[in-house]
Amino acid sequence: MKLTFTTWMAIMATTLIVVSNGVVQAQLTSNFYNSSCPNVQAIVRSGMRSAVQKEARMAASILRLFFHDCFVQGCDASVLLDDTPTMQGEKNALPNANSLRGFDVVDTLKANVESSCPGVVSCADILALASRDAVVLSGGPTWNVLLGRRDSLTASYSGANANLPAPFDDLNTLIKKFQAQGLSVSDLVTLSGAHTIGQARCVNFRARLYNNDGTGEPDSTLSTTYLQQLQSNCPSNGSDDNLAPLDLQTATQFDNCYFNNLVNQKGLLGSDQELFSSNDSSTTPIVQKYAQSSRGFFANFPTSMISMGNISPLTGTSGQIRTNCHAIN
Ligand code: HEM
Numbered sequence: 474m475k476l477t478f479t480t481w482m483a484i485m486a487t488t489l490i491v492v493s494n495g496v497v498q499a500q501l502t503s504n505f506y507n508s509s510c511p512n513v514q515a516i517v518r519s520g521m522r523s524a525v526q527k528e529a530r531m532a533a534s535i536l537r538l539f540f541h542d543c544f545v546q547g548c549d550a551s552v553l554l555d556d557t558p559t560m561q562g563e564k565n566a567l568p569n570a571n572s573l574r575g576f577d578v579v580d581t582l583k584a585n586v587e588s589s590c591p592g593v594v595s596c597a598d599i600l601a602l603a604s605r606d607a608v609v610l611s612g613g614p615t616w617n618v619l620l621g622r623r624d625s626l627t628a629s630y631s632g633a634n635a636n637l638p639a640p641f642d643d644l645n646t647l648i649k650k651f652q653a654q655g656l657s658v659s660d661l662v663t664l665s666g667a668h669t670i671g672q673a674r675c676v677n678f679r680a681r682l683y684n685n686d687g688t689g690e691p692d693s694t695l696s697t698t699y700l701q702q703l704q705s706n707c708p709s710n711g712s713d714d715n716l717a718p719l720d721l722q723t724a725t726q727f728d729n730c731y732f733n734n735l736v737n738q739k740g741l742l743g744s745d746q747e748l749f750s751s752n753d754s755s756t757t758p759i760v761q762k763y764a765q766s767s768r769g770f771f772a773n774f775p776t777s778m779i780s781m782g783n784i785s786p787l788t789g790t791s792g793q794i795r796t797n798c799h800a801i802n
Contacts, residue, residue, distance in 0.1 A: 501619035501786055505598075510590035514618075517599060520582040521606040524575075529725035532607035533671025534574035539604035540667070540781065541569060542597070544654055545632040547785025549625035550596035552633075553579060553798040566633030571714075572674070576799075579603065583798050596798035597622035601782050608774070611670050613727030616775030619782060623792035626801050640677045640742040644751035647744055654784050656777070662748055662759040663777040666770055668719040669731040673741055675707035675715040681743055683709045694750040696738040703741075717741055729767035736764045 506513045524531045542552040545563055552569070553576065556562045563569055579596065582603055586594045598620045609615045638650045651661040682704050685692040691700055699721070706715050718724035719741050720731045731745070740746035748756045763770040796802055 501621045501783065501788070503617040503619055505620035506590075506594060510586070510593045512589055513586055513594050513598075514602060516585050516589060517582050517602040518606050520578070520585050521603050521610060524578045524581070525607070525610045529611075530671060531575055531578055532611045532725070532727075533667075533719075535578060535600070535607045536604045536667055537671065538573060538575050538579070539600045540664070541573060541633070541637060542600055543781050543784045544636045544650075546625060546627075546629055547787070548597050548601060548622055548782055549785070549787050549792060550600060550622075550795065550798060551625045551628040553596055553600075554625070554628040554801070555799045557800075560627060561630040562628040563630060563633040566630050566637075568637040568639065569633060579798055587796070592794055592796065595622050595624045595792075595794050597624055597786070599798075605778070608727055608778075611725060611727035613669075614771040614775055616779060619779060621786070621788055623787040623789075624795040624798075624801075625787060625792050638744060640673070640744050641680065642744050642747075644747040644753050644756065647747065648755075654781075656780060656784075658755055659759055659773070660777040660780055662756050662763070663770070663773045664781060665745065665748060666729070666731055666763065666774060668742070668745055669723070669727050669729070670725060671719050672716040672724065673719055674713060675717070676713035678703065678717070678741055678743070679707055679709070679713075682707060685743075692743065692746070694738055694740075694746050699739045719745070729763050729770045732760050732764035732770065735760050 521532075521535070524535075538552060539548070541563070542548055542550060545551055552563045552573070554560070554562045556565065564573065579600060582599050583596060586599060601618050601620065601622065605616060605618045636650060636653065638647050642650070647661055648658055651657070656664070681692040681695060682700060683691060703717060706717060720734060721739055721741070722730040722734065734740055735746060735749040738746065738750070740749065749760045793802055
C-alpha cells in the first residue's frame, strides 16, 4: 500500500515512535482514540459523574486504584486482575486487601465503553481517564490524559507488596519508592496531595496515636486536639476499619487543605506528616508552598499525574485490550 502524506501524518500522530538509546518506544498520545472511539472521554466522564453523585468518596477510591496500578509493573490495569489458580494477583497484597475500592465502578465504565466501541479501549486507559475525572468532579484541576496503554497479561502480588509505599514509611523510604518509579521528590509531595480526598482505616494510623515507633507514646508531630479527636474514633485495640478523613477539613473537596493540615501537624498518616516534619527537610518548602497557594498545587498536580501515568505503559502489540477488566481474554 502506498501511504499518502496525510495518512502517514495520521499514523505518526496516533502512535508516536520515539527512539532513545537505540530503544524504540511507542509514546502515549491524547488523541489515541479519536477515530476508533471518539466518545470514550464523554462515556467515562458520564459514568464517573453518576458514581461520584452516588458516593462522593468514589472519586478518591478511583484515584487510588490508578496509583496502585501504576506503581506495580506500570499503568497496565494489573491491579484489576482477579487471582487465578495459577496467578496470585495484586488485590490481596497487603496495601490493597480490604482497602482498594471502586472495582465495580470500573466494570460499569468498561461495559459502557465496550457497548460503544467493542475491543478498542484498554482498562488501563479507562482508569487513567476516570482518575482525571475523579479529580475534576471533586473540584480539582483538569488535564489532557495521554492514552494508548494496553492491558497486562499478568499481575504481581510481590510487586504490590514491595513497591507500594506504606503509611509508616519514613521520608527516605517514600522518596526511594517514588524514585524507583522515575518520580521525583517534588512528584512525591504533589501526588501525596491526592490525600486531600478520601478516607483511611484506623489500622493504618493507630500506632501514631498510642505507640509511635514502639515508644509507648503518641507521635509528637500530631497536634494535641487532633490526636484526641482521632483517638475517640480509633481505640488502641479493635475497630480496625473505623474511618477517618485524610483531610480533616474538606474530605470530598480537592483543594490544598491537605497541605495546610501538614503545616498544622494534622496529617492523618505518618507518611503524610513526614513530608513536613521529617528531619530531612527536602520536602518541607514544597509543602509550605502548596499550603500557601492552591494555584501552585493545581498547576503541578496534572504534570505529576501525567508522569505517574507514563510509568512503563504497554503499547503497540504488547499486552492486550481486555474485554473484562477482571481477567485476561
Ligand atoms: C506517598 C505515599 C502514600 C502512602 C503511604 C499512601 C497510603 C495510603 C493509605 C494507607 C490509605 C488508606 C487506605 C485504607 O485505610 O484502607 C490511602 C488512601 C488514599 N490514597 Fe494514598 N498513599 C500514598 C500516596 C498516594 C498517591 C500518590 C495517591 C494518588 C495520586 C494516593 C491516593 C489516595 C486516595 C485518594 C486515598 C483515599 C481512598 C479512599 O477513600 O478510598 N495516595 N493512601
